[in-house]
Amino acid sequence: MGSVVISLDAELGWGFHDLERPPLERVESGRRGWRRMLDLCAEFDVPATWAVVGHLMLESCDGVHADHPTLDGWFDRERGEWADREDLRFAPDLVRGVVDSDVDHEFASHSFSHVLFGRPETDREIARAELERSLEVADEWGESVDSFVYPRNDVGHRDVLAEYGISAYRGRSPTYDGVRGLVDSTVRSRSMLVQPTVDEYGLIDVPASLFLFGFEGPVRTVAESIWEDPMVVQARRGIDQAVRNDGLFHMWLHPNNLTRERDDRRMRAILSYLDRRRTETDLAVETMGDVAERLAVARGIDGGTVAADGGPETKTADDD
Numbered sequence: 001m002g003s004v005v006i007s008l009d010a011e012l013g014w015g016f017h018d019l020e021r022p023p024l025e026r027v028e029s030g031r032r033g034w035r036r037m038l039d040l041c042a043e044f045d046v047p048a049t050w051a052v053v054g055h056l057m058l059e060s061c062d063g064v065h066a067d068h069p070t071l072d073g074w075f076d077r078e079r080g081e082w083a084d085r086e087d088l089r090f091a092p093d094l095v096r097g098v099v100d101s102d103v104d105h106e107f108a109s110h111s112f113s114h115v116l117f118g119r120p121e122t123d124r125e126i127a128r129a130e131l132e133r134s135l136e137v138a139d140e141w142g143e144s145v146d147s148f149v150y151p152r153n154d155v156g157h158r159d160v161l162a163e164y165g166i167s168a169y170r171g172r173s174p175t176y177d178g179v180r181g182l183v184d185s186t187v188r189s190r191s192m193l194v195q196p197t198v199d200e201y202g203l204i205d206v207p208a209s210l211f212l213f214g215f216e217g218p219v220r221t222v223a224e225s226i227w228e229d230p231m232v233v234q235a236r237r238g239i240d241q242a243v244r245n246d247g248l249f250h251m252w253l254h255p256n257n258l259t260r261e262r263d264d265r266r267m268r269a270i271l272s273y274l275d276r277r278r279t280e281t282d283l284a285v286e287t288m289g290d291v292a293e294r295l296a297v298a299r300g301i302d303g304g305t306v307a308a309d310g311g312p313e314t315k316t317a318d319d320d
């Protein structure tokens, strides 16, 4: 069985609060894009893994977080420039939209305050605090957390994830984002399928295949004026590869990537194609948590430690 996973890094202001000059259009599109994605997923009944920054689930805060170990100045923007921008710092309304949806979305974590786990400055104490606080808030909401998406895909402190009971994380894509990835997958016909594996801590790495907005700016405008949206073409190719090869294709994006109508059109085209292929074939749409569970079952059956060659399905003679 082929399968497709979509994961979303849901963060609003937290995705940019450490940047000297946050990209305004994306900062201001976070709420818009979040609602659009919820609507589109509902329209096509496509479940996704929503990795949410824990701070967004608070109703309010003191802007200091004295008990939360961080780097100096980490919460400066929330206390300073964004002190009156509650809409960028809190979003229980939007998170409700995910957990109360009729679609079977997975609620996942994107840390508490978007700390970069792979940086040497992020010590174990900070990593643990980010996990602990996210899980605490989730627990107050009655939600459990199986999957984790690293801020900026900066993988680190995997042992801490395991310690806090996380099952899966999104690993780096084996292919390039943007134009180079497009050339690799189209001109060089490189596969966009990924292989989940089990790491030394027992975590399942569900690598990304394709960042859906890695092809932007003037290049995108020119490409679209001549051809169909190249990212839609690439996503369709990945979906078809999953069908043909019984593999996994994993797309990801931020809600704030949907800044304009043309971005909505891109996502609508991809989700409607996915929905169509799911109807025509045995293709499944899974969450990261589903993939982890499927592999855990497979490992239990064969007692192996490598997920790469095992699925839960028993192969039969006509299972080509």
Ligand SMILES: [Zn+2]
Residues within 6 Å of the ligand: 055, 060, 061, 062, 063, 064, 065, 078
């Ligand atoms: Zn705060």
Ligand SMILES: [Zn+2]
Residues within 6 Å of the ligand: 009, 011, 015, 110, 114, 150, 151, 152
């Ligand atoms: Zn992020």
